[in-house]
Amino acid sequence: MCADTPDYKDTLNLPKTDFPMRAGLPKREPGWLERWARIGVYERLREKEGREAFTLHDGPPYANGHLHIGHALNKTIKDMIVRSHQMMGRDARYIPGWDCHGLPIEWKIEEQYRKKGRDKDQVPINEFRAECRDFAAGWVDIQREEFKRLGITGNWDEPYLTMDFHAERVIAEEFMKFLMNGTLYQGSKPVMWSPVEQTALAEAEVEYHDKDSFTIWVKFRVAEYQAPDLALAGEEMGGEEATAIFEAGQKAATDFEGAYVVIWTTTPWTMPSNKAVVFGPDISYGLYEVTGRPEECWARIGERYILADNLAADVLGRARLDETMYRRLRDVTPAQLSAMTLTHPLNGAEGGEGAWDDIRDFRAADFVTDTEGTGFVHCAPSHGMEEYELYRELGMLEQVITYNVNPDGRFRDDLPFFGGKAILKPNGKEGNANTAVIDKLAEVGGLLARGKIKHSYPHSWRSKAPVIYRNTPQWFAAIDKPVGDGQDTHGTTIRQRALTEIDNVNWTPRSGRNRLHSMMESRPDWVLSRQRAWGVPLTCFTKKGALPMDDDFLLRNPQVNRRITSAFEAEGADAWYDEDAKQRFLEGVVNPDDYEQVMDILDVWFDSGSTHAFVLRDRADGTEDGVADVYMEGTDQHRGWFHSSLLQSVGTTGRAPYRNVVTHGMTLDEKGLKMSKSIGNTIVPDEVVRQYGADILRLWVAQTDYTADQRIGPEILKGVADSYRRLRNTMRFMLGSLSDFTEADRTDPADMPELERWVLHRLSELDETVRAGYAAFDFQRVFSSVFTFATVDLSAFYFDIRKDALYCDGDTLERRAARTVLDLLYHRLTTWLAPILVFTMEEVWLERNPGDDSSVHLTDIPETPGDWRDEALAAKWAGIRSARRAVTAALEIQRTDKVIGASLEAAPVVHVEDADLAATLQALPFADICITSQISVTTDPAPAEAFRLPEVPGIGVVFEKADGAKCARCWKVLPDVGLHAHPGVCGRCNTALG
Structure with a gap:
């Protein structure tokens, strides 16, 4: 620029905005919160x-x-x-x-x-x-x-x-519906119990963490083996065959006499509650005899153990016996196992007061496997659901249920050997019950091996302490009993209704449906009761002297229910705990003295579920x-x-x-x-x-x-902040370019240049994407689509091209159309992004819509006219953008090599093989699109030295410098610079200056 050339900076239409580059969100966001509360945004939306x-x-x-x-x-x-x-x-x-x-x-x-x-x-x-x-x-x-x-x-x-x-x-009213429809019952079964919190827990209140547990291999002596009925065998077959059976039976009886069935458990504390052992009906078992032993080994030479063949080597190895120290004597069939009875290892122990002297039940069970353990499972039905359900189906619960463990996780005081011993301490740490049981079993010769194992174990999500299964009277909702409410349209039981309704719900993601369906298929009855004080009580009464299975055990009286719910509405659930509550709710309806008031509270999941x-x-x-x-x-x-x-x-x-x-x-x-x-x-x-x-x-x-x-962390948040900065810059440019936009500047889309109409097409596509994404709750799809559009289609392409017209043009169609498009972009970007960036889009909105009652959050996403969509135009501009990429890549090399300082110094020659594309480029202001001062498009074959971009085949670019002088106002290099009334400018800028 010559010394006497004027400075034309103040003649440019540069962006003007108070919208700051630095957001300052931590300090500014509270002000917007106060503003929304002051103008009542949420309440005003409800008035629509x-x-x-x-x-x-x-x-x-x-x-x-x-x-x-x-x-x-x-x-x-x-x-x-x-x-x-x-x-x-x-x-x-x-x-x-x-x-x-x-x-x-x-x-x-x-x-x-x-x-x-x-x-x-x-x-x-x-x-x-x-x-x-x-x-x-x-x-x-x-x-x-x-x-x-x-x-x-x-x-x-x-x-x-x-x-x-x-x-x-x-909540109480909803509970009463279970009371009245017949699904509520009181039962005694193993439930997950927190000794620390002294209450039952639901599955949802349990989380699984690794835990180091004691593990023991325990010997149950074969008390008796009942050989086949030889008299019957003699009647049904010949003498020789009967003799063979007799001899085989005698041999088996001899082999099994004094043998042991070995079980494995990770909960030694359950051994005092053992009532049975079960085996797998399809598992291969063998009888193994100890022939040698190392020192410090509980196995004795001559002892015989019945084990699953797949697990025998591992079990005997745990007992410190290698393969030279034992031999397999014979097969043991399921029929032979069924003919045995067992004794508890504490049977006959001095001081045991006969607590374990009963014969243990021994039978087949489908849940036994030979993948770990010994092939046998010790059963304490008071502390395990599979064992409980097995003996419930057999009608034998009364014979096998024990009550050895108190609510605080200690053994009952009068339990021989173990009274008062704690499974867990009050702080959730390991108590002394396991070691006491292990030591006693070792003392009486009941152990074969011991160890420790790290495994996933249930813990209370509140106290983080381990939980146990403990048999205790609780209140349940039966999910497989027909619901007596007359609503049969969704199935007769809670489980059937739930499984049907799951498929009437839309799940995002779909895997949620499968997960809940699977849980609902296999879940047990719902444990409703908790033994605590802060909650909604189980508002029901039980009849004194009646048993849970009796029809009159539960008081089901609508008048009593209404009294309770009326009191709760006025006074809250505290009314249940008043000294005169039972008389208040029952008097005049039934005799209060005939009933007990239930004092458990409801599972909080029932609260939230209601x-x-x-x-x-x-x-x-x-x-x-x-x-x-x-x-x-x-x-x-x-x-x-x-x-x-x-x-x-x-x-x-x-x-x-x-x-x-x-x-x-x-x-x-x-x-x-x-x-x-x-x-x-x-x-x-x-x-x-x-x-x-x-x-x-x-x-x-x-x-x-x-x-x-x-995932989230400092580096991830830095990346998020960078994305935000890039988006904010896009919004700032848009606001600055619209600073003095008025309706008089608005241009009809039909009159716009193709580039603007292409932007409108992209808006139409994005509007569909945004609405579909929001409807599907897919915010990642919404934001990534809008962000890519804002940073790639707009900032790196459209804004890059139109800056020249926006800054340097006078009142031209290109500038009016560009500003109209910017206005349309503004209304869509702010509303599309407002649900995500609630503060920033409010800031952007208020830059153009100041006022005490204004808020982007009071605005709907604007409808997009259908005629903005133009697939043919989009296909055409896809080719143009590809050609532009080849040109800009070629110029970037020249800039890197410092041949030029800016793309406006270039006048490349673009060789295009496709004649249709070449004609398209020639009909456009392709130099403006490529941000060069001049450009030539030809169908001549590209010379060997031409730059080629691999992903844009058929186009070669030959670099040439632009001819002429640099315009002092727009910086284009053109031959006519200096030939106009205003010194140092090109013809376009001379016109703009007037």
Whole structure:
């Protein structure tokens, strides 16, 4: 530029915007939250009339601690579902809720008592319950603010709480439906029991962790072998054959006399409760004799053991016997095993008081395998479901059920040898019961071997302590008994109804259907009762002197039920614990003295499973049919909330409470490891928000495939922040270029250049993709499509091309059309992305729509005209873009080699083999598209030195420098620069300057 050439910078139409490059989200987001609350965005959306309702029913988090990253993932996905459906024209309601009852809260109050030296049992129960209620209410308030900080929209002023009086009334009411329809019963069977928490647990309250367990191989002596009936054999066959049978029987009797059946167990503490041993009817067994032994070995020379052949070498190896120290004497058939009886290893032990002197039952069972152990299973039906069910089917439960283990996991005090010994200590650590049992078995010669094993073992998800199976009276909902409510359209039993309804639900991902279906096919009866204080009680009465199987055992009286539910509505479930509760509810209907009041509380999964009744059915902002459009939770809820909600709903209404079930995976660290405070790899949502802002956390959610396990960590978040920065720059350019756009600038699509009409075509395609993605809850698809469009199609292509016209043109069609397209882009990008980036898109929206009542979240995604779609044009521009890629790649080499500083210094020659494509390029301002000052397109064969891009065949590019001088205003190199009224500019810029 000559010294006397004017500076034309101020004559350019450069972008003008106050939209900052740096977002400053952590500091600015709270202001938008305050603004939304002030203008009542959620409430104003509810005022929109004529819209079809859409309800996502919130699975209630537990009110007892700060949010973790799983909470943030969960609530953000829910928020995206709600917001996207609202912006697609629905009345999308979201009522947040909390699970407020249960053991963890009780524990916290008990901890406070212990610190103060108070005894919980000396505190009036309703005083204790009031403290639990206050504790839960405090955490509800804390979590509510933490959720709101993430940008979650909803009816935060009126959430649902399972401890609200109306909720407690409905939970009790729903329980009473099981009471009245005949599915409620009291039974005594093994249930998962937490000795630490002293209550039964549901499968959903159990998680599996590795545990080191004692393992023992125990000898049960063959007490008697009953040979075949020789008299009968003699009548039915000849003398020689009968003699052979007799001799074989005598030989077997001799071989088996004093032999041992060996069992293996990882729960030595169950040995005092052993009542039987079972074998597999199709397993090959042998009799093995010890012929030698090393020192410090419990096996004795001459002892004989019956073992599964597939496992014999392993078992004897555990006893420190190598293959030279034993021999296999003979086959042992299932018929011969059936002819044996066994004695417990503690049989006859001094001081045992005869507790184990009965003969042990010995029979075949289908669940025995020869893949591990010994091929025999010791049975303590009080502590194992398979054994329990076996003896229940045989009608022998009374003979085999024991009550040796107390609620705290200690053996009953009067149990010989082991009284008072604890399976677990109060802190959940290993107690002294296992070692006491092992030591006693070793003392009486009952052990063959011992060891330890690391295996997956059930633990309480609350206390993290191991659980046991323990026989105890509990209340159950029978899922295979016909439901006596007259609703037969979905099957007669809870299981049949549930299996039918599962296939009436849409599952995202589809695997969720298979998982829940499989669980429902095999699940046992639902354990409803818990032996705790903070919850909704089982509001029923039992008749004194009656047995659980008697018809009059349970009081089923509608008038009594109404009295209870009325009291709960007014006073909450505390009414059940008043001193005069039994008289109050029964007097005048039945004689209170004839009945016992049940004091167990309901499983909290029944509480949350019942929420559809008091939220969807009863609230004004619920649903007309009491069914939610969506339930959305983590994959663990297939055995939790999805499961219990389905069971509860089909048991009382005959249908599922949801139309769609959406499932997300678990959140892992960057290495794919489960997060753990002890490892130090946890990510706390509040820390991410304080460092990056909630929108970055929300963007992480949108970028992940949440249906599988996802990863998060510092490096991943840096990548998310970089994606955000690139998108923000796109929005900033768009805002700056629209700073003074008015309706007078708007151009009809029919009059636009092809490039603009191609952008409109892409908008049409994307609108379809975005709506389909949001409808399918596929936020990764939505964001990746929009992000790719914004950064590749727009920033790297369309904006790159049109910057010249936007900055340098006067009032031209190209500039007006480009700005019209930018306006159309603005309205779509902001609304498409608003459900994801709730704060940023509000900021973008307010840049052009200031005002106290304005919000992008009050806006719907705009409809896209059908005539924007132009497949022929899209195909044509696909070829143009390919040719452009070849040109830009060729120029990049020249720039890297410092032959040129910018592409505007070039005037390449483009050799195109396809004549149609060449004609297309020649008819276009291809130089503008390639951002060069000049360009030539020819069908002449490309010379050997031409640049070729492998992925764009048929095009060769020969580099040439542009002829002329550099325009002082637009920087193009053109021959006419300096020949116009305004010095140093080209003809186009001279016209723009006027």
